[in-house]
Amino acid sequence: MKQYVMAKPELGRAEERAVIKVLRSGVLSLGPHIKEFESKFAKRIGVRYACAVSSGTAGLHVALLAAGIGRGDEVITSPFSFIASSNAILYVGAKPVFVDIDWRTYNIDCSKIEARITPRTRAILVVHIFGQPADMTAITKIAKKHKLSIIEDACEAISATHRGKQVGTFGQSAVFAFYPNKQITTGEGGMITTNSKDVVDICRSLINQGRSTDVQWLDHSRLGYNYRMGEMSAALGIHQLDRLSGLIRKRARLAQWYTEFFSNYKEIIGTPLIGSRNTHTWFVYVVRIHNKNISRDDVILSLKKCGVHSKPYLPSIHLFSFYKSVLKHRAGDFPVSEQISNSALALPFSLDLTKKDVHYIGSQLVRILNACK
Numbered sequence: 001m002k003q004y005v006m007a008k009p010e011l012g013r014a015e016e017r018a019v020i021k022v023l024r025s026g027v028l029s030l031g032p033h034i035k036e037f038e039s040k041f042a043k044r045i046g047v048r049y050a051c052a053v054s055s056g057t058a059g060l061h062v063a064l065l066a067a068g069i070g071r072g073d074e075v076i077t078s079p080f081s082f083i084a085s086s087n088a089i090l091y092v093g094a095k096p097v098f099v100d101i102d103w104r105t106y107n108i109d110c111s112k113i114e115a116r117i118t119p120r121t122r123a124i125l126v127v128h129i130f131g132q133p134a135d136m137t138a139i140t141k142i143a144k145k146h147k148l149s150i151i152e153d154a155c156e157a158i159s160a161t162h163r164g165k166q167v168g169t170f171g172q173s174a175v176f177a178f179y180p181n182k183q184i185t186t187g188e189g190g191m192i193t194t195n196s197k198d199v200v201d202i203c204r205s206l207i208n209q210g211r212s213t214d215v216q217w218l219d220h221s222r223l224g225y226n227y228r229m230g231e232m233s234a235a236l237g238i239h240q241l242d243r244l245s246g247l248i249r250k251r252a253r254l255a256q257w258y259t260e261f262f263s264n265y266k267e268i269i270g271t272p273l274i275g276s277r278n279t280h281t282w283f284v285y286v287v288r289i290h291n292k293n294i295s296r297d298d299v300i301l302s303l304k305k306c307g308v309h310s311k312p313y314l315p316s317i318h319l320f321s322f323y324k325s326v327l328k329h330r331a332g333d334f335p336v337s338e339q340i341s342n343s344a345l346a347l348p349f350s351l352d353l354t355k356k357d358v359h360y361i362g363s364q365l366v367r368i369l370n371a372c373k
Protein backbone atom coordinates (compact mmCIF):
# COMPACT_ATOMS: atom_id res chain seq x y z
CA MET A 1 0.00 0.00 0.00
CA LYS A 2 1.19 3.49 -0.80
CA GLN A 3 2.37 5.32 2.30
CA TYR A 4 1.58 9.01 2.74
CA VAL A 5 4.25 10.39 5.08
CA MET A 6 4.11 13.56 7.17
CA ALA A 7 7.02 15.44 5.61
CA LYS A 8 9.98 15.04 3.31
CA PRO A 9 12.61 17.65 2.42
CA GLU A 10 12.98 18.70 -1.19
CA LEU A 11 16.67 18.43 -2.08
CA GLY A 12 18.09 18.68 -5.58
CA ARG A 13 21.28 18.40 -7.57
CA ALA A 14 22.41 21.86 -6.50
CA GLU A 15 22.41 20.79 -2.84
CA GLU A 16 24.19 17.53 -3.70
CA ARG A 17 26.94 19.31 -5.62
CA ALA A 18 27.36 21.97 -2.95
CA VAL A 19 27.85 19.44 -0.16
CA ILE A 20 30.34 17.38 -2.19
CA LYS A 21 32.27 20.54 -2.95
CA VAL A 22 32.60 21.31 0.74
CA LEU A 23 33.70 17.73 1.44
CA ARG A 24 36.42 17.95 -1.20
CA SER A 25 37.62 21.33 0.01
CA GLY A 26 38.50 19.89 3.41
CA VAL A 27 37.16 23.03 5.15
CA LEU A 28 34.30 21.55 7.14
CA SER A 29 33.89 24.17 9.84
CA LEU A 30 34.29 27.93 10.36
CA GLY A 31 34.59 28.50 6.62
CA PRO A 32 33.13 30.73 3.94
CA HIS A 33 29.74 29.01 3.58
CA ILE A 34 28.62 30.00 7.06
CA LYS A 35 29.31 33.67 6.30
CA GLU A 36 27.56 33.48 2.94
CA PHE A 37 24.51 31.71 4.39
CA GLU A 38 24.27 34.25 7.21
CA SER A 39 24.46 37.28 4.96
CA LYS A 40 21.99 35.88 2.41
CA PHE A 41 19.61 34.91 5.19
CA ALA A 42 19.72 38.33 6.83
CA LYS A 43 19.00 39.93 3.48
CA ARG A 44 16.09 37.59 2.75
CA ILE A 45 14.43 38.30 6.12
CA GLY A 46 15.20 42.01 6.04
CA VAL A 47 17.43 42.36 9.11
CA ARG A 48 20.99 43.54 9.62
CA TYR A 49 22.55 40.44 11.15
CA ALA A 50 22.16 36.68 11.17
CA CYS A 51 24.09 34.13 13.20
CA ALA A 52 24.00 30.46 12.15
CA VAL A 53 23.64 27.89 14.93
CA SER A 54 23.50 24.12 15.33
CA SER A 55 19.73 23.98 15.93
CA GLY A 56 16.70 26.12 16.54
CA THR A 57 16.76 25.07 20.17
CA ALA A 58 20.37 26.24 20.56
CA GLY A 59 19.35 29.50 18.90
CA LEU A 60 16.56 30.09 21.42
CA HIS A 61 18.91 29.36 24.32
CA VAL A 62 21.46 31.86 23.04
CA ALA A 63 18.86 34.50 22.13
CA LEU A 64 17.53 34.42 25.70
CA LEU A 65 21.05 34.66 27.16
CA ALA A 66 21.84 37.57 24.84
CA ALA A 67 18.70 39.33 26.10
CA GLY A 68 20.14 39.06 29.60
CA ILE A 69 17.42 36.74 30.87
CA GLY A 70 18.32 34.48 33.77
CA ARG A 71 17.52 33.20 37.23
CA GLY A 72 14.48 34.78 38.86
CA ASP A 73 13.12 36.21 35.62
CA GLU A 74 9.78 35.34 34.07
CA VAL A 75 9.15 34.97 30.35
CA ILE A 76 5.66 34.96 28.88
CA THR A 77 5.04 32.35 26.20
CA SER A 78 2.54 29.95 24.65
CA PRO A 79 1.80 26.47 25.97
CA PHE A 80 0.78 25.44 22.45
CA SER A 81 4.18 25.02 20.85
CA PHE A 82 6.99 22.59 20.22
CA ILE A 83 8.62 21.98 23.60
CA ALA A 84 11.90 23.72 22.66
CA SER A 85 10.47 27.24 23.04
CA SER A 86 9.63 26.63 26.66
CA ASN A 87 12.67 24.46 27.46
CA ALA A 88 14.99 27.28 26.37
CA ILE A 89 13.47 29.50 29.08
CA LEU A 90 14.25 26.83 31.68
CA TYR A 91 17.84 26.46 30.35
CA VAL A 92 18.64 30.03 31.40
CA GLY A 93 17.06 29.53 34.84
CA ALA A 94 14.00 31.65 34.11
CA LYS A 95 10.35 30.65 34.50
CA PRO A 96 8.03 30.11 31.52
CA VAL A 97 4.73 31.86 32.25
CA PHE A 98 2.11 30.46 29.92
CA VAL A 99 -0.77 32.41 28.44
CA ASP A 100 -3.62 30.56 26.73
CA ILE A 101 -4.07 30.72 22.95
CA ASP A 102 -6.59 32.12 20.51
CA TRP A 103 -8.76 29.22 19.27
CA ARG A 104 -8.76 30.63 15.72
CA THR A 105 -5.02 30.96 15.06
CA TYR A 106 -3.56 28.83 17.89
CA ASN A 107 -1.20 31.71 18.66
CA ILE A 108 -0.94 33.41 22.05
CA ASP A 109 -4.16 35.23 23.07
CA CYS A 110 -2.95 38.82 23.42
CA SER A 111 -5.98 39.87 25.48
CA LYS A 112 -4.75 37.55 28.25
CA ILE A 113 -1.08 38.63 28.35
CA GLU A 114 -1.26 41.66 30.64
CA ALA A 115 -2.93 39.74 33.46
CA ARG A 116 0.15 37.51 33.62
CA ILE A 117 2.76 40.30 33.80
CA THR A 118 4.51 40.67 37.19
CA PRO A 119 7.49 42.76 38.36
CA ARG A 120 9.68 39.77 37.39
CA THR A 121 8.49 39.59 33.78
CA ARG A 122 11.35 40.41 31.41
CA ALA A 123 10.32 39.21 27.99
CA ILE A 124 7.70 37.71 25.72
CA LEU A 125 8.87 34.68 23.77
CA VAL A 126 6.42 34.77 20.88
CA VAL A 127 5.82 31.58 18.91
CA HIS A 128 4.46 31.89 15.36
CA ILE A 129 2.72 28.55 15.35
CA PHE A 130 2.36 26.31 12.27
CA GLY A 131 3.54 29.08 9.91
CA GLN A 132 1.17 31.87 10.95
CA PRO A 133 2.43 35.05 12.68
CA ALA A 134 1.18 35.90 16.14
CA ASP A 135 -0.55 39.30 16.51
CA MET A 136 2.66 41.33 16.55
CA THR A 137 0.72 44.61 16.50
CA ALA A 138 -0.81 43.87 19.91
CA ILE A 139 2.31 42.19 21.30
CA THR A 140 4.58 45.08 20.33
CA LYS A 141 2.22 47.51 22.06
CA ILE A 142 2.15 45.47 25.29
CA ALA A 143 5.93 44.98 25.28
CA LYS A 144 6.52 48.70 24.85
CA LYS A 145 4.10 49.63 27.62
CA HIS A 146 5.69 47.23 30.13
CA LYS A 147 9.30 47.55 28.85
CA LEU A 148 9.64 43.88 27.92
CA SER A 149 11.92 42.35 25.29
CA ILE A 150 10.37 40.42 22.44
CA ILE A 151 12.07 37.27 21.20
CA GLU A 152 10.40 35.57 18.27
CA ASP A 153 10.34 31.83 17.83
CA ALA A 154 9.97 31.89 14.05
CA CYS A 155 11.09 28.26 13.68
CA GLU A 156 7.84 27.25 11.98
CA ALA A 157 7.10 30.44 10.08
CA ILE A 158 9.99 31.54 7.86
CA SER A 159 8.84 34.17 5.36
CA ALA A 160 5.36 34.61 6.87
CA THR A 161 4.21 38.22 7.21
CA HIS A 162 2.12 40.32 9.58
CA ARG A 163 0.95 43.63 8.05
CA GLY A 164 3.43 43.10 5.23
CA LYS A 165 6.42 42.69 7.56
CA GLN A 166 8.24 39.39 7.83
CA VAL A 167 8.44 37.43 11.06
CA GLY A 168 11.91 37.76 12.52
CA THR A 169 11.88 41.56 12.18
CA PHE A 170 9.62 42.44 15.12
CA GLY A 171 11.62 41.37 18.16
CA GLN A 172 15.00 42.25 19.58
CA SER A 173 15.96 38.89 18.11
CA ALA A 174 14.31 35.94 16.37
CA VAL A 175 15.15 32.30 15.82
CA PHE A 176 14.59 30.09 12.77
CA ALA A 177 15.11 26.33 12.46
CA PHE A 178 16.16 23.99 9.66
CA TYR A 179 15.29 20.50 10.87
CA PRO A 180 14.24 18.37 7.84
CA ASN A 181 10.49 18.90 8.35
CA LYS A 182 10.77 22.72 8.28
CA GLN A 183 10.18 24.84 5.16
CA ILE A 184 13.95 24.73 4.41
CA THR A 185 16.54 22.37 5.87
CA THR A 186 20.23 22.08 6.66
CA GLY A 187 19.84 18.64 8.28
CA GLU A 188 20.10 20.08 11.77
CA GLY A 189 20.52 23.82 12.14
CA GLY A 190 19.09 27.19 12.97
CA MET A 191 19.59 30.93 12.63
CA ILE A 192 19.34 33.88 15.00
CA THR A 193 18.41 37.22 13.42
CA THR A 194 18.67 40.69 14.92
CA ASN A 195 19.19 44.33 14.01
CA SER A 196 21.45 44.88 17.02
CA LYS A 197 25.23 44.69 16.65
CA ASP A 198 25.55 44.10 20.41
CA VAL A 199 23.14 41.17 20.32
CA VAL A 200 24.79 39.49 17.35
CA ASP A 201 28.25 39.93 18.89
CA ILE A 202 27.12 38.23 22.11
CA CYS A 203 25.43 35.44 20.11
CA ARG A 204 28.57 34.84 18.02
CA SER A 205 30.64 34.61 21.17
CA LEU A 206 28.18 32.37 23.03
CA ILE A 207 27.96 29.82 20.22
CA ASN A 208 31.74 29.66 19.97
CA GLN A 209 32.84 28.78 23.52
CA GLY A 210 32.46 32.32 24.79
CA ARG A 211 35.38 33.53 22.75
CA SER A 212 35.72 37.30 22.47
CA THR A 213 34.87 38.49 19.01
CA ASP A 214 37.18 41.50 19.20
CA VAL A 215 40.32 39.62 20.23
CA GLN A 216 42.45 37.84 17.67
CA TRP A 217 42.99 34.69 19.68
CA LEU A 218 41.82 32.84 22.68
CA ASP A 219 40.31 34.97 25.33
CA HIS A 220 37.16 33.44 26.69
CA SER A 221 35.30 36.35 28.15
CA ARG A 222 32.12 34.48 29.12
CA LEU A 223 30.76 30.97 29.60
CA GLY A 224 30.02 29.77 26.08
CA TYR A 225 28.85 26.72 24.20
CA ASN A 226 29.64 24.93 20.99
CA TYR A 227 26.47 25.68 19.04
CA ARG A 228 28.20 26.27 15.68
CA MET A 229 26.72 25.17 12.38
CA GLY A 230 29.04 23.16 10.09
CA GLU A 231 30.06 24.10 6.54
CA MET A 232 28.15 21.26 4.86
CA SER A 233 24.94 22.38 6.51
CA ALA A 234 25.56 25.98 5.52
CA ALA A 235 26.22 24.97 1.90
CA LEU A 236 22.89 23.12 1.93
CA GLY A 237 21.19 26.12 3.49
CA ILE A 238 22.38 28.53 0.80
CA HIS A 239 20.68 26.45 -1.90
CA GLN A 240 17.57 25.80 0.15
CA LEU A 241 17.24 29.54 0.68
CA ASP A 242 17.39 30.03 -3.10
CA ARG A 243 14.40 27.71 -3.37
CA LEU A 244 12.46 29.25 -0.49
CA SER A 245 9.85 31.17 -2.47
CA GLY A 246 9.12 28.19 -4.71
CA LEU A 247 8.88 25.82 -1.76
CA ILE A 248 6.42 28.10 0.01
CA ARG A 249 4.29 28.41 -3.13
CA LYS A 250 4.07 24.62 -3.26
CA ARG A 251 3.12 24.46 0.41
CA ALA A 252 0.39 27.05 -0.13
CA ARG A 253 -0.99 25.10 -3.09
CA LEU A 254 -1.06 21.88 -1.08
CA ALA A 255 -2.83 23.67 1.79
CA GLN A 256 -5.37 25.09 -0.63
CA TRP A 257 -6.17 21.63 -2.01
CA TYR A 258 -6.85 20.37 1.50
CA THR A 259 -8.95 23.41 2.42
CA GLU A 260 -11.01 23.16 -0.77
CA PHE A 261 -11.62 19.48 -0.21
CA PHE A 262 -12.69 19.88 3.41
CA SER A 263 -14.90 22.90 2.71
CA ASN A 264 -17.71 20.42 1.96
CA TYR A 265 -17.31 18.78 5.37
CA LYS A 266 -17.15 21.73 7.72
CA GLU A 267 -19.41 20.06 10.28
CA ILE A 268 -16.81 17.34 10.94
CA ILE A 269 -13.49 18.96 10.07
CA GLY A 270 -12.15 22.38 11.08
CA THR A 271 -9.62 23.84 8.65
CA PRO A 272 -6.98 26.50 9.53
CA LEU A 273 -8.09 30.12 9.84
CA ILE A 274 -5.77 32.90 8.76
CA GLY A 275 -5.81 36.36 10.36
CA SER A 276 -6.68 39.14 7.92
CA ARG A 277 -3.31 40.86 8.44
CA ASN A 278 -1.27 37.67 8.08
CA THR A 279 0.26 35.52 5.41
CA HIS A 280 0.84 31.87 6.28
CA THR A 281 3.80 29.74 5.19
CA TRP A 282 2.39 26.34 6.16
CA PHE A 283 4.81 24.42 8.33
CA VAL A 284 2.09 21.78 8.65
CA TYR A 285 -1.56 21.37 7.72
CA VAL A 286 -3.58 20.83 10.88
CA VAL A 287 -7.31 20.12 11.03
CA ARG A 288 -9.60 19.75 14.01
CA ILE A 289 -11.85 16.78 14.42
CA HIS A 290 -15.43 17.65 15.46
CA ASN A 291 -16.80 14.25 16.36
CA LYS A 292 -17.80 13.13 19.83
CA ASN A 293 -18.03 9.46 18.89
CA ILE A 294 -14.42 8.82 17.94
CA SER A 295 -11.27 10.07 19.58
CA ARG A 296 -8.62 11.87 17.58
CA ASP A 297 -6.17 9.12 18.52
CA ASP A 298 -8.46 6.43 17.10
CA VAL A 299 -8.72 8.50 13.91
CA ILE A 300 -4.92 8.35 13.68
CA LEU A 301 -4.97 4.55 13.99
CA SER A 302 -7.69 4.19 11.35
CA LEU A 303 -5.85 6.50 8.95
CA LYS A 304 -2.68 4.47 9.42
CA LYS A 305 -4.54 1.37 8.18
CA CYS A 306 -5.03 3.03 4.80
CA GLY A 307 -1.44 4.25 4.53
CA VAL A 308 -2.10 7.78 5.78
CA HIS A 309 0.30 8.97 8.47
CA SER A 310 -0.92 11.67 10.83
CA LYS A 311 0.05 13.09 14.20
CA PRO A 312 -1.50 14.75 17.25
CA TYR A 313 -0.29 18.33 16.81
CA LEU A 314 0.62 19.64 19.28
CA PRO A 315 0.27 18.41 22.86
CA SER A 316 0.13 21.35 25.32
CA ILE A 317 3.52 21.80 26.96
CA HIS A 318 2.20 22.49 30.47
CA LEU A 319 0.75 18.97 30.67
CA PHE A 320 3.97 17.08 29.86
CA SER A 321 4.97 15.15 32.99
CA PHE A 322 8.22 17.08 33.39
CA TYR A 323 6.41 20.43 33.21
CA LYS A 324 3.69 19.26 35.58
CA SER A 325 6.36 18.40 38.13
CA VAL A 326 8.41 21.59 37.68
CA LEU A 327 5.69 24.24 37.22
CA LYS A 328 2.81 22.46 38.99
CA HIS A 329 0.34 22.89 36.15
CA ARG A 330 -2.84 20.89 35.91
CA ALA A 331 -5.38 19.97 33.24
CA GLY A 332 -7.76 22.90 32.89
CA ASP A 333 -5.13 25.63 33.39
CA PHE A 334 -5.15 26.61 29.69
CA PRO A 335 -8.44 25.28 28.36
CA VAL A 336 -8.20 26.54 24.78
CA SER A 337 -4.74 25.11 24.28
CA GLU A 338 -5.86 21.81 25.79
CA GLN A 339 -8.98 21.65 23.68
CA ILE A 340 -7.00 22.25 20.49
CA SER A 341 -4.37 19.72 21.62
CA ASN A 342 -7.07 17.09 22.05
CA SER A 343 -8.68 17.58 18.65
CA ALA A 344 -5.89 18.73 16.32
CA LEU A 345 -4.48 16.44 13.71
CA ALA A 346 -1.60 17.12 11.33
CA LEU A 347 -2.03 15.52 7.92
CA PRO A 348 0.63 14.39 5.42
CA PHE A 349 2.34 17.47 4.02
CA SER A 350 5.12 16.22 1.84
CA LEU A 351 5.61 18.42 -1.22
CA ASP A 352 5.45 15.57 -3.72
CA LEU A 353 1.75 14.99 -2.92
CA THR A 354 -0.57 15.56 -5.88
CA LYS A 355 -4.13 16.87 -5.82
CA LYS A 356 -5.26 13.27 -6.27
CA ASP A 357 -3.25 12.21 -3.21
CA VAL A 358 -4.82 15.01 -1.17
CA HIS A 359 -8.29 13.86 -2.25
CA TYR A 360 -7.46 10.28 -1.27
CA ILE A 361 -6.23 11.40 2.17
CA GLY A 362 -9.23 13.72 2.64
CA SER A 363 -11.71 11.01 1.59
CA GLN A 364 -10.24 8.51 4.03
CA LEU A 365 -10.59 11.00 6.87
CA VAL A 366 -14.17 11.85 5.89
CA ARG A 367 -15.06 8.16 5.59
CA ILE A 368 -13.68 7.40 9.07
CA LEU A 369 -15.57 10.30 10.67
CA ASN A 370 -18.84 9.63 8.86
CA ALA A 371 -18.76 6.00 9.96
CA CYS A 372 -18.89 7.19 13.59
CA LYS A 373 -21.69 9.72 13.35
Ligand SMILES: *Cc1c(COP(=O)(O)O)cnc(C)c1O
Pocket residue numbers: 055056057058081082084085127153155156177178179189190
Ligand atom coordinates in the same frame (compact mmCIF):
# COMPACT_ATOMS: atom_id res chain seq x y z
C1 LIG B 1 11.37 23.20 15.20
C2 LIG B 1 11.09 24.14 16.28
C3 LIG B 1 12.09 24.62 17.14
C4 LIG B 1 13.54 24.25 17.05
O1 LIG B 1 13.79 22.95 16.75
P1 LIG B 1 15.22 22.31 16.46
O2 LIG B 1 14.84 20.90 16.21
O3 LIG B 1 16.04 22.48 17.70
O4 LIG B 1 15.86 22.97 15.31
C5 LIG B 1 11.72 25.54 18.10
N1 LIG B 1 10.47 25.97 18.24
C6 LIG B 1 9.48 25.54 17.43
C7 LIG B 1 8.09 26.11 17.62
C8 LIG B 1 9.75 24.59 16.45
O5 LIG B 1 8.76 24.14 15.66
